[in-house]
Amino acid sequence: MTIIRRDPDAPHCPPIERERELIHVDCASHTYPDGSVGIHDMCFFVQKNEIVALCGPNGSGKSTLIEHLNGLLIPSKGEIWVNGRSILSGERTDLWKEVGVVFQRSDDQLFAPTVLDDVMFGPLNMGMPADEAKAAAMEALGAVGAADLVHKLPNYLSGGQKRLVSIAGILAMKPKVIALDEPTSDLDPVHSEMIERLILNLKTMHGISVVIATHDLDLAARVADRICLVRNGSVFAEGEPQEIFYDSDLITEAGLKIPDTVQTYLDYCKTWGVAPELRPVRRDDLIAALLGVPR
Ligand SMILES: Nc1ncnc2c1ncn2[C@@H]1O[C@H](COP(=O)(O)OP(=O)(O)OP(=O)(O)O)[C@@H](O)[C@H]1O
Ligand SMILES: [Mg+2]
Numbered sequence: 001m002t003i004i005r006r007d008p009d010a011p012h013c014p015p016i017e018r019e020r021e022l023i024h025v026d027c028a029s030h031t032y033p034d035g036s037v038g039i040h041d042m043c044f045f046v047q048k049n050e051i052v053a054l055c056g057p058n059g060s061g062k063s064t065l066i067e068h069l070n071g072l073l074i075p076s077k078g079e080i081w082v083n084g085r086s087i088l089s090g091e092r093t094d095l096w097k098e099v100g101v102v103f104q105r106s107d108d109q110l111f112a113p114t115v116l117d118d119v120m121f122g123p124l125n126m127g128m129p130a131d132e133a134k135a136a137a138m139e140a141l142g143a144v145g146a147a148d149l150v151h152k153l154p155n156y157l158s159g160g161q162k163r164l165v166s167i168a169g170i171l172a173m174k175p176k177v178i179a180l181d182e183p184t185s186d187l188d189p190v191h192s193e194m195i196e197r198l199i200l201n202l203k204t205m206h207g208i209s210v211v212i213a214t215h216d217l218d219l220a221a222r223v224a225d226r227i228c229l230v231r232n233g234s235v236f237a238e239g240e241p242q243e244i245f246y247d248s249d250l251i252t253e254a255g256l257k258i259p260d261t262v263q264t265y266l267d268y269c270k271t272w273g274v275a276p277e278l279r280p281v282r283r284d285d286l287i288a289a290l291l292g293v294p295r
Helices: 062-069 092-098 115-125 130-143 159-171 189-204 217-223 248-253 260-272 283-291
Strands: 021-031 037-047 051-055 077-082 099-102 177-181 209-213 226-231 234-239
Touching: 021 062, 037 062, 037 209, 037 234, 051 062, 051 189, 051 217, 062 077, 062 099, 062 177, 062 209, 092 099, 099 159, 115 130, 115 159, 130 159, 159 177, 159 189, 177 189, 189 209, 189 217, 209 217, 217 260, 260 283
Parallel strands: 051 209, 051 226, 099 177, 177 209
Antiparallel strands: 021 037, 021 077, 226 234
């Protein structure tokens, strides 16, 4: 896969691939009531069994795009297809079963009297009997490392705890795609690592595709199969982490900074006068590259 560049002045989305794609966003635009442009001619897709990272500066449109994926926002122009069905077709009442969204602000997500009620809400709403819904909720809380919060009041949780409970609430429903907006912001390093492992497990163990919007480019480099660079409301370049993060002009153009792992390798190569051929993006690959161990 090479880097795909999109010209914002001549937007052109590839045709939908129904066999492989779970989500297809075709030149979608959204303008908020106050006239702010949230997304503009956005082209984006999510395939089966992949992790996609949306990376871009503040205000570039990542959250706005994510809020379109489960029908919370509707594009003012363009089309969005989820599992082959248009979200504009009027049949989108059950979209939340297919695409789960964990919002950037957890306060937007939690509303039930206790954590258990909150995490059980989705499974109950999907028609699961109460005992199964409770088991699904407990399993999801365990997976995010928040089983001890089960009887707490969501209002009194810390920011990080609210985020964990929000993720559990979506996980308990096992949708086909989970979109996580800034999944590790507010989290301590232990819980961040837990969420990182969970993101990988969603794909490898549960076959769930994951979209993350993140400012943590090292996290994106470690977990994502594909990086989409977002600027001014649209994806302007996309590709594998090894390609995107080793294109320093592109990263500068995106208004971002090269991930630490990549920068360390580039500094090492510069210091020793060697070509940066191996392109490690994860720490273990970096160590292997520095030691000259074949991978
Ligand atoms: N509810 C809203 N009403 C008006 N404008 C909004 C609203 N939400 C977002 N915007 C605007 O839409 C644009 C895209 O915002 P969005 O929140 O999608 O960016 P983002 O990439 O998620 O940024 P961040 O990295 O800061 O989370 C911004 O200009 C923002 O000010
Ligand atoms: Mg955002």
